[in-house]
Amino acid sequence: MSQKLVYAKGSCIMDLYSELTAKYQTVPAIATEIINLEAILNLPKPTEAFMSDIHGEYNAFQHVLRNGSGNVKSKIRSCFRDEMTETTLQRFAFLVYYPSERLAAIHQELQGDDLQQWYLTTFRRLIRLLAFTATKYTRSKVRKAMAPEFVYITEELLYNDADTPDKLAYYWQIIRNLIVLEQADEWIEATCRTIQRLTVDHFHIVGDIYDRGPAPDQVVESLIKRDQRHSVDIQWGNHDILWIGGAAGSALCIANLVRISARYNNLSILEDVYGINLRHLARLAEQYYQDNPAFSPKMGRSDRPITEAERLQITQIHQAIAMIQFKLEGPAIKRRPEFEMDHRLLLDKLAADFSTIQLNGHTYPITNGCFATVDPADPYRLLPEEQEVIDSLVESFTHSEKLHRHMDFLMDRGSMYLRYNRNLLLHGCVPVDEDGNFIGLTIEGTTYTGRQLFDMLEANLRLAYSQPTEKADLATDLLWYLWTGPNSPLFGKHDMTTFERYFIKDPATHAEGRNAYYHLRKDPDFIKKILREFVLDPEVGHVINGHTPVKKGTDPIMANNKMIVIDGGFSKPYQKTTGIGGYTLLDNSYGMQLVTHQPFTTKADAIANLTDIISTRRVVETEARRRTVAETDIGTALQAEVEVLKRRLAELRNGD
Numbered sequence: 001m002s003q004k005l006v007y008a009k010g011s012c013i014m015d016l017y018s019e020l021t022a023k024y025q026t027v028p029a030i031a032t033e034i035i036n037l038e039a040i041l042n043l044p045k046p047t048e049a050f051m052s053d054i055h056g057e058y059n060a061f062q063h064v065l066r067n068g069s070g071n072v073k074s075k076i077r078s079c080f081r082d083e084m085t086e087t088t089l090q091r092f093a094f095l096v097y098y099p100s101e102r103l104a105a106i107h108q109e110l111q112g113d114d115l116q117q118w119y120l121t122t123f124r125r126l127i128r129l130l131a132f133t134a135t136k137y138t139r140s141k142v143r144k145a146m147a148p149e150f151v152y153i154t155e156e157l158l159y160n161d162a163d164t165p166d167k168l169a170y171y172w173q174i175i176r177n178l179i180v181l182e183q184a185d186e187w188i189e190a191t192c193r194t195i196q197r198l199t200v201d202h203f204h205i206v207g208d209i210y211d212r213g214p215a216p217d218q219v220v221e222s223l224i225k226r227d228q229r230h231s232v233d234i235q236w237g238n239h240d241i242l243w244i245g246g247a248a249g250s251a252l253c254i255a256n257l258v259r260i261s262a263r264y265n266n267l268s269i270l271e272d273v274y275g276i277n278l279r280h281l282a283r284l285a286e287q288y289y290q291d292n293p294a295f296s297p298k299m300g301r302s303d304r305p306i307t308e309a310e311r312l313q314i315t316q317i318h319q320a321i322a323m324i325q326f327k328l329e330g331p332a333i334k335r336r337p338e339f340e341m342d343h344r345l346l347l348d349k350l351a352a353d354f355s356t357i358q359l360n361g362h363t364y365p366i367t368n369g370c371f372a373t374v375d376p377a378d379p380y381r382l383l384p385e386e387q388e389v390i391d392s393l394v395e396s397f398t399h400s401e402k403l404h405r406h407m408d409f410l411m412d413r414g415s416m417y418l419r420y421n422r423n424l425l426l427h428g429c430v431p432v433d434e435d436g437n438f439i440g441l442t443i444e445g446t447t448y449t450g451r452q453l454f455d456m457l458e459a460n461l462r463l464a465y466s467q468p469t470e471k472a473d474l475a476t477d478l479l480w481y482l483w484t485g486p487n488s489p490l491f492g493k494h495d496m497t498t499f500e501r502y503f504i505k506d507p508a509t510h511a512e513g514r515n516a517y518y519h520l521r522k523d524p525d526f527i528k529k530i531l532r533e534f535v536l537d538p539e540v541g542h543v544i545n546g547h548t549p550v551k552k553g554t555d556p557i558m559a560n561n562k563m564i565v566i567d568g569g570f571s572k573p574y575q576k577t578t579g580i581g582g583y584t585l586l587d588n589s590y591g592m593q594l595v596t597h598q599p600f601t602t603k604a605d606a607i608a609n610l611t612d613i614i615s616t617r618r619v620v621e622t623e624a625r626r627r628t629v630a631e632t633d634i635g636t637a638l639q640a641e642v643e644v645l646k647r648r649l650a651e652l653r654n655g656d
């Protein structure tokens with residue numbers, strides 16, 4: 001895709017010319033390709049879905065992937081209009097979402113003739129639904145979405161009309177044979193997956209796959225599977241950066257993510273999934289830390305409650321790694337004055353007996369302090385055993401094969417922002433001052449703001465990732481800045497008050513202060529300014545953000561529909577704030593809709609009770625007429641190909 005966009009800008013037009021002339025050498029071959037491409041340009045624009053802030057909630061995420069962000073059910077509704085009762089529709093929808101689980105239940109419920117009848121009805125319905133979802137695509141694209149072993153049979157069923165008397169017997173014979181040859185369940189499963197795939201063509205993940213929830217690794221695995229035809233992109237979130245930073249050897253990113261994993265009782269992701277050895281850390285934790293209410297893990301993993309001994313051990317680990325994090329912050333802040341983070345130097349503001357801290361002219365009492373490893377004379381110095389722990393963690397992170405496979409995917413499909421089909425996608429914000437002027441970072445005499453800030457940070461992130469052995473260079477330190485720096489586009493707040501939240505009661509010290517972007521983004525003129533900065537058409541573009549959970553009663557659609565925030569709370573701990581289970585934004589040929597999902601309980605519950613989490617849909621924008629492929633980025637690239645082919649055709653006709 002990105003290669004095609006380069007063509008669209010015309011910079012590689014000669015490459016395109018040589019590529020296409022080599023591929024299509026005769027007049028009929030060129031003419032056929034022109035006909036094919038121009039036909040594609042007239043097809044309706046495929047559906048894009050946008051999600052963000054999944055935060056490891058794999059089951060809820062999977063449900064949304066399977067139900068095509070609510071789109072599967074609306075397709076069924078349109079396709080079968082008045083033919084199905086609500087219960088039949090619901091059952092059929094769940095078969096499409098969870099075919100293997102529903103088939104197992106059907107085998108329990110039905111036998112003999114009832115089962116045969118169920119197969120015959122279901123086959124017919126699935127074929128009709130597949131045909132309905134496939135109308136937007138070329139035959140070749142539909143074929144690629146099918147399981148290879150069933151392509152022949154499925155195409156026969158799909159493109160032959162069973163209502164034609166001549167074909168009727170042929171059609172039913174295929175179906176009967178699938179049943180007799182015991183391939184019926186396999187075909188149903190494969191076809192349901194094809195329907196899922198065709199319902200949403202492209203997924204945008206607007207950041208924060210990682211942290212808090214139980215299975216971010218499985219989210220990444222399913223995105224890798226889904227991406228076979230480059231149909232996924234990711235705009236990195238601040239939490240994703242911690243994990244990319246971990247693989248890139250940043251001790252600060254590692255300390256932060258291990259701390260969050262302990263806080264949310266997710267250490268098993270590190271040990272069991274990514275093979276990170278936590279033995280040294282556990283030993284240090286046991287030696288220096290006791291029970292401490294401020295560090296008790298927030299919630300248990302849903303699969304099993306934790307024992308008291310486990311809770312105590314996690315609480316100790318949580319303190320040990322938090323303290324390593326605070327100690328590592330000191331030298332980083334000091335070696336990077338350009339980050340302007342001196343106000344985050346906190347350990348040196350503690351009284352010698354650790355009972356109080358001096359902040360901004362106030363003295364605050366310390367509660368739940370755990371400073372046994374801190375030397376008041378040199379508070380940022382790591383004890384040799386702490387140094388050993390962090391070194392061994394860095395070693396484990398930089399050598400975890402699975403982590404690298406997942407982070408390679410995040411690097412490959414991810415970026416700091418994306419311009420896609422006239423919209424700008426980014427996780428956090430574009431940092432600005434109160435007057436809306438772009439602000440950023442000054443590095444080695446150059447000030448980076450707006451789009452340049454994003455590009456500079458991305459270039460450094462890629463550099464740091466390619467050099468995991470460099471551990472305290474600017475590029476690696478910038479990874480940490482992306483997580484917590486005051487002008488980081490992914491953080492968007494002035495301070496990350498982790499220390500204050502653990503140790504100071506006064507809530508005034510917990511405020512993090514959002515960048516002015518977050519109130520200015522309600523203004524359409526401000527959004528237009530942002531779109532212009534990123535070289536997008538301010539009149540037709542939208543900005544799509546994640547990162548800030550949309551509070552109950554607050555509108556996620558702002559600035560005359562130009563600004564849409566889609567963090568609706570897939571993350572369970574944030575559902576109290578949002579009151580819902582998450583949003584997905586859909587952009588199809590008719591316009592944009594926001595889908596609201598209700599909180600997802602468990603997969604077993606959803607399947608047993610056929611509870612779907614989709615609720616309302618709200619039209620963000622309706623196109624005056626259906627948009628076609630021609631009006632998309634891919635369409636622009638295809639048009640460039642058509643022009644080149646037409647030129648070549650004229651040359652051949654002139655005897656060149």
Ligand SMILES: O=P(O)(O)OC[C@H]1O[C@](O)(COP(=O)(O)O)[C@@H](O)[C@@H]1O
Nearest residue numbers: 208238239263493496497498512547
């Ligand atoms: O909810 P927790 O675990 O206390 O984390 C709070 C921290 O997470 C942050 O909100 C960042 O995470 P998000 O990107 O999910 O908002 C910080 O601003 C804040 O300090």
Ligand SMILES: [Mn+2]
Nearest residue numbers: 208237238547
């Ligand atoms: Mn975020």
